[in-house]
Amino acid sequence: MKCPYCGSGMSKGFIQCRDGVYWNETIRPLVALPLGGGKRIRLSDDSFEMFGGHAVEAHYCEDCKKIVIDVK
Numbered sequence: 001m002k003c004p005y006c007g008s009g010m011s012k013g014f015i016q017c018r019d020g021v022y023w024n025e026t027i028r029p030l031v032a033l034p035l036g037g038g039k040r041i042r043l044s045d046d047s048f049e050m051f052g053g054h055a056v057e058a059h060y061c062e063d064c065k066k067i068v069i070d071v072k
């Protein structure tokens with residue numbers, strides 16, 4: 001993948017979390033049940049589930065220090 005900011009090649013990798021990877025419109029308390037308002041988008045899916053965790057594929061640009069994630 002080419003970086004949308006500078007056009008350099010990006011390194012493919014993963015962002016992992018035990019309970020799923022989400023983009024949240026607001027900061028939410030990290031508790032067992034999801035609380036809080038605002039829009040929430042789950043980035044990880046079960047296809048990467050391993051060892052009880054979740055992961056989402058992400059591309060990193062070393063030059064810009066940016067990470068790009070495709071939302072399914």
Ligand SMILES: [Zn+2]
Nearest residue numbers: 003006061064
């Ligand atoms: Zn870049």
